[in-house]
Amino acid sequence: MPLTLNDFDYPLPPDLIAQAPLAERSASRLLVVQPAEGGADALLDRSFADLPEFVGPNDLLVFNDTRVIHARLFGVKASGGQVEVLIERAVGPHEALAQVRASKSPRTGGILRLADAFDVEVLGRVGEFYHLRFPAGQNLFELLERHGKLPLPPYIQRAAGAEDESRYQTVFAREPGSVAAPTAGLHFDEGVLARIAERGAKCAWLTLHVGAGTFQPVRVDDLGEHRMHRERYVIPQETVDAIAATRAAGGRVIAVGTTSMRALEAAAQDGPLEAGSGETEIFILPGFHFQVVDALVTNFHLPKSTLLMLVSAFAGMDSIRGAYAHAIAQRYRFFSYGDAMFLTRRNEAENDAV
Template identity: 45%
Template structure:
């Protein structure tokens, strides 16, 4: 299967640059997984598609202010580090800009010395392993000095950092938000619970690999990035009971989907687990755990649109995307949503 099979024309003005004031007022396209149904709704209407006994699975990761801007100790030259993932005690894999300054043993200062970083190693992919030195708690230092790492296609400054967090974010560790969850408010979640729908949480720390383009012609040759996940026994038990009853498991976002499909067995049962996943889902994949998906509108030729196409069919998804462009839906992180059910 070719990467170009997932190409579509997207006018740049449809890339959402800022979040809506009311999270739930974004538009919602409802796409029939096994039918030709396509409806235009608003996100607050999503509750209409849930039944008592269904389970909604949310990713409770929290984005860390992972962009650090500092200077080289010897020369004062500017450096920017983007923390991708923790790989040991005070050791992080980072992107560096410019890379030529970030050679092994180079030291950098952030916040006038409140945080120091030393390059330990340059990896084959060009990323750096950096050891940090500081007083107190690393999370507190990062909260003070770091900036929110917005996706590369967002050019406007975010006024309120919390708008790039879900209202249920809890476990710190992501370099990007699980954006399908940005549409929920606490009030909407309470309404969903009141309808008899289970709401459960897992954690997958989103890496910037989620924005990495597919650079091979045949998608089967793409090397998928890996991300850390955790799922509790309580969450696993509720999902398994839902499957046994014949109710729907509805994943919120591609991150929740990838976690569940990583740990699901051939019968769609899941268990308490943690680890790293590099699962790559594209058409031909048979879903085992999830029955429905809430997701945003994704980049052309991305692994995310491939995952969505595996659930609803490539032709149907691309036709839905053409309709979204025609109807001027807002795309990507701060954009509108799609429910495939």
């Protein structure tokens, strides 16, 4: 029987949605899901600071080094009507795709005055987004940094504050371009990274810029009709070489976050993993054949979301259902500022049987 949207639903008490970060990054809880053959998974309630205990000396952790930009802007149309702009992604040095909220849709050729500081031209529509041209001669990301606001996810019921400027970025964020944080990486601090190195494990990096589409719900019951948003990624040669060395040494490739997993698996769909850049709209459902990733560090994801489908494909639907039920009963904190899981890939025979 084909999977439907309701197969990925679960009841979540609203008070378990984390509204703010903890005082320390690695003070988050960590639910370790250890698959057991022919029996129930072992579910270990630990602290994220304990993660290095589950990392072996030949393992490789792959991190997403994207940096969240100040993607939310407020302004007015030439008519005086209020507008709110949320950048989806840059598509050139002075152009971007964006969501635009206004009482009346902006027209092609129209001008928006943003932050009472600069004008952008509406070039047209690209699907659900508006194509905007920013002032020439000024760096797009610098403009956003000066005049934009940090965009928190829609389920955080408050405006971004001073604390979010640092805490909604990973400690290794380098490449600007995301409108949402790769949230699994938010738990890592220098102490955890140092203990991982002490155990002999290695770290590697890639970049995937997370778009605003990551928060868009699946609106079709037939999952075969859903279309993913596109995200741009870059995988360096050093990371490809590190993965090859890890395989040769018998270690595991551990993706830190679903964004790292999406980049790696997308780049390996048509053959061996190669360095380079591209765009992906990969949709990972149960039955997907994973080529690269052996284990995953991830947060807890929204009901009926594509990310919940992804982790169900990776760890098995029954395992994820059991783990989420346990997390709710134990009052774990959910979503971007919430707690984390450590998952091991379920063998493909079990996934195919779903």
